[in-house]
Amino acid sequence: MTNTDIERYSYDVVVIGAGGAGLRAAVEAREAGFRVAIICKSLFGKAHTVMAEGGIAAAMGNVNSSDNWQVHFRDTMRGGKFINNWRMAELHAKESPERVWELEMWGALFDRTKEGKISQRNFGGHEYPRLAHVGDRTGLELIRTMQQHIVALQQKDAKEYGDAEINLKVFAEVTITDVLIENGAATGVYGYRRETGSEILFEAPAVILATGGIGKSFKVTSNSWEGTGDGHALALRAGGKLIDMEFVQFHPTGMIWPPSVRGILVTESVRGDGGILTNSEGKRFMFDYIPEIFKDKYADTAEEADRWYKDQANNRRPPELLPRDEVARAINSEVKAGRGSPHGGVYLDVSSRLPAEEIKRRLPSMWHQFKELADVDITEVPMEVGPTCHYVMGGVQVDPDTAAAVGVPGLFAAGEVAGGMHGSNRLGGNSLSDLLVFGRRAGFGAVAYLKDGSTKPKLSDAIVAKAHARLNAPFARTGGENPYTIHQELQQTTNDLVGIIRIKSELEAALVKLQEFRTRIKNVTVTGGREYNPGFHLAFDLENMLIVSECIARSGLAREESRGGHTREDFPKMDPKWRQINLVCAADGEGTSSTAKPATMMSKELAGLFDPDELAKYFTDEELASVKGGSN
Amino acid sequence: MGRQVKLRIWRGNKENGDFQNVNVEANEGEVVLDVIHRVQATQMPDLAVRWNCKAGKCGSCSMEINGKPRLACMTRMNTFEEDETITVTPLRAFPVIRDLVTDVSFNYKKALEIPAYSPPANLGPGEARMEQIDVERSQEFRKCIECFLCQDTCHVIRDHEENKKSFAGPRFFIRIAELDMHPLDTLRNRKRTAQEEHGLGMCNITKCCTEVCPEHIRITDNAIIPMKERVVDQKYDPIRWLGSKISKREGIS
Structure with missing residues (x-):
């Protein structure tokens, strides 16, 4: 091979992925004074984050002042059925509000409350209205704000150094095929430019994976073509580990008709704003599917459920707002029992619940999406919906505080590609906040690694030759x-x-x-x-x-x-x-292996946030005894 | 069930190219992008097309369909006549890379030229207070998915390469308008720089941009015209003119 054919760059930090997590990581590392390359498969600003609709979960307490990080932490652990990495869930609940306010300082324009604060909406599994939102296009607002903040940093560099891209450069339409490893540590990445097919090499002691999800492994998915599990695979091949990979979220409401749009997401906000699920017999069936562990929190009559939208203090929540796994399974059961809609889903109806104008105001892109893609006016008729592969809870095993990939010095992972935070099931709205909280942490994790004084391995020609051959x-x-x-x-x-x-x-x-x-x-x-x-x-x-x-x-x-x-x-x-076990995947020859490893136990202080009766539903007797007060 | 449709697809690169005709199946409910993907999977594995979300949210699959700038993922096949040949070409205002993919870097360069949001210095996290009605004006422009169809259709640059240097285009006029109407932005003179540095004056409000916007943003009525009016007010109002000379400020908020 001729090394001269390869485009070569050298950076302090390389970020793979330009969604919310990647951009937030890049900002953090750049603001600490390091040179950063952002690499993305699509054009800048098109990442899958753009598809997020409902909002970003953060216990700001703007709509209900009883909300705080402890309540958010509890909801996240409940949603994940207590197998979440508790430290990640704790950091996430504590830091989300700061990340949302930071977005606002960078120019994001969220919908407002009457007092002029950031408005927050209800969502499945969240005890209080918690999701900061911009209509139903919150992901677009997040990505555009981050993109524009990157541009702002580049403008500063242009002023100071005469070159906007001197310290922070976006390499769009580049695919990375290998993280380059020397002596077990990251030394750079290798890939190709999609436009030309020409090869490109980045030398960098710190590599941050922010590649998103894996949805394209499944036939029916809400993910775009980019969700091919690149970061998951890159980490495995680099010697990293994946945890919790069995936990895949099927979002209960994807479009199912016409076939060409099958899988496209119908936001949970439809239910958060009053939409109900019915079967072919016209029955509001979710009342039949409230699991024992959630009975005290969800209404068992339509009357109480409907009152909740007006008075949340004195009524339990509608069962349409159960965590996503519960709703997806319920829909699956209804269809299997022969009570499905003509195209194999169920009905999601908001037309009989809100005035047409209100629907268009609160759910503009849903109205648009159904009108243009399915020729259905959701202000007049119900939507047909069914489960769609939406999110993978599993991912790269990381240190919760620094997002450092376990076992590979110099490699970091944040956002959907990282595992642990959401346990066995992610709550809606917890993804956008995850991106920002752990994107930032990956950024400063990489910075701390660069500053730790250790000698970083140098890239060898042999490793480059191997990547080139592949x-x-x-x-x-x-x-x-x-x-x-x-x-x-x-x-x-x-x-x-x-x-x-x-x-x-x-x-x-x-x-x-x-x-x-x-x-x-x-x-x-x-x-x-x-x-x-x-x-x-x-x-x-x-x-x-x-x-x-x-x-x-x-x-x-x-x-x-x-x-x-x-x-x-x-x-x-x-x-x-x-619950005490995480399954950990590693590369094994050409294939993979899965090994059971003990999950970390929640600290006593955090366990103390829960009612012992609730913990009893998830913990073994020995665990319960160990987290209870008194002796040790 | 499926029917056969005729597509005329432009294929080539920056040096040369030509149309190729294909017959391909189209199924109920499909959009142009579905059919192009079928061509790719069954007849032309190396047909270049840029796309991403396939749900009208990311603005990647911009192309010209029967000569009109459209998102291929939002153009339904049943909007064409049964025996119609559908012509698919790359965006005309930007250089071709290959087949249906164009080099849109012009837009990213222009984005760098628009001064960023500038918040008040003394505002702490979570302290911002804004009325819904005040944020809604800018929110309309922030719906933009950067498909650049408005840039493609704008005749100031569509057939006049030489104008590109001094003309930011509708996408960036709404960006300036959005910042100008942002309740907390502190940077002054946005409208004047739109006129003097970004070519607002070259727009003669034919509304072509508004017509092609897949997000139905009223680019001309709500962004361009109000900015033009304010610029004119300032420039020709003698009192404002005098004020601007004394205070060195734009004189309007």
């Missing part, structure tokens, strides 16, 4: 398959065998299938040139989706209980013994 392999092969066919089959397999309801035999069958895909993917052949060639791009994305799917299936097979985003038909109950 990148060029698909062009050298002949006679293999087209990557599109394999992708479709892979998505069908995960959907059918590792989907919302799982069972041992199917998970085993999935692992066999995935092994076959591995062989086929190795032979994928790319036709055409290197210039903006989507077939070439997909060839690499496929490897990532495969390794991620394998982790999900492997951990899903190991976890013999049902909890949050992991439902086993053969083990339908939640088991406190399994």
Whole structure:
């Protein structure tokens, strides 16, 4: 190979991903005085964060002054069924308000309360109105504000140094195929420019993964094409670990008709603002699906549920606002029982609940989305909705305080690609806040690593040569398959065998299938040139989706209980013994392994925030005894 | 069920290119982007098309469909006649990279030229108070998904490459308007710099930008015209003119 063909750069910090987490991390490292490169697969400002609708959860107490970080922490742990990394949940609950206010200082314009403060809306699993929002396009506001803040920092550099990009540069439409490792530590990243197919190398002692999710491993998903699990796969191949990969969130309400839009998200705000779920018999069925552990918090009659929208102090919440895993399973059961809508979903109705003008004001992009994509006016008729793969709770195992990837010095991970924060199920609104809280922490984690005085390994030619060879392999092969066919089959397999309801035999069958895909993917052949060639791009994305799917299936097979985003038909109950265990995936030769590791126990102070009766639903007797006051 | 449709797709790069005709299946409810993806998966694996969310929220799949700037993900196939040949071309105002993908870096350069939001110095986190009615004006412009269809259709630059240097385009006029109307922004003279540095005066309000905006932002009526009026007020009002000479300020908020 000729090194001269490779575009080379040197930075202090390289951030992979330009969504909320990546941009917040970049700001943190830049403001600490370091040179930062931001790399993204799409154009700047198009990241999947843009799709977030409902809002950003932060206990500011603007709408209900009883809210505080402790209540937010409790809700997050409950939503995740207590398997969350408690330290992450604690940091998240404490720091979210500061991150929201910071956005406002950078120019974000949230909807307001009557007093002129940032308005907050109700959402599933949150005890009080907690989601700061901008209509139903909060993600767009977050990404644009961050993007514009990056531009503001560049403008400062332009003034001071005469070059806007001297310290902070965005490399758009670049895909990273390898994190380069020397002596076990990160030394840079390798990839290609999507436009030209030419190779690009970044030397950097600190690498932050902020690559988002894995939805494209599944057939029905709310994720854009970018959600191919790149960061998950990069971390594994670099020697990092993935935890909790069996926990995949199926958002209960995705569009289901017409087929071409199947999976596109219908925001939870529809339910937060009064929308109800009904089956083909016209029955508001969620009252039948309130699990025992939530009975004291959710209304069991339509009258009480409806009163709650006006008077939350004296009524329990409508069951439509149960955590997402509960609602998704309920919809699945209704459809299976033959009470589904014509296209295999259920009805979500806001038309009979709010005046047309109010719907258009509160849910403008939903109105728009259904009108333009499905020719349905949601102010007049109900929507047809069904579960869609939305979010992966699992991800790179990290140190909660610094977002440092466990086992790989110099590698950091924040946002959806990191695991632990959300436990077995994420609450709506906790994702945008997660991006900012842990994006910032990854930024300063990287800064602390750069300043710690340790010697950082230097990049060797041999490692670069290896990455170069891997990148060029698909062009050298002949006679293999087209990557599109394999992708479709892979998505069908995960959907059918590792989907919302799982069972041992199917998970085993999935692992066999995935092994076959591995062989086929190795032979994928790319036709055409290197210039903006989507077939070439997909060839690499496929490897990532495969390794991620394998982790999900492997951990899903190991976890013999049902909890949050992991439902086993053969083990339908939640088991406190399994709460003590995280399943940890690692690369194992060409494949992956999944190992059970003890989960960390919540500190006594945090456990003290809960009613002991509630903890008894999740903890073993020994654990309960250990967190109770008195002796130790 | 599926029907056969005829597509005429421009393929090529910055040096040369030509139209290629394909027949492809289209199913109920599909949009142009679905059909292009089917062409990619079955007939032209290296057909270049930029896209991302496929839900009209990210503004990536901008192209020209039968000569009109559109988002391919929001253009339904059933809006065309049964036997119509649908012509798909890259955005005309920007240089082609390959096939349907253009180099839109012009817009990112212009973004760097607009002075950033400038909050009051003494405002602490969480202290901001704004009325809903006051934020709504700027919120309309912040709906922008940066698809750059307005930039593409604007005839000031569409057929006049030479104007690009001194003209920011509708996308950045609404950015300036948004900051100008932001209740807390402290930077003065935004309207005047829009006129003097970003080419607001070159716009002759034909409203083409408003027509193509997929977010239905009233670019011309709510951003461009009010800014133009204020600029004119200032420039030709003798008292304001005198005031501006004395105080060195714009004189209006």
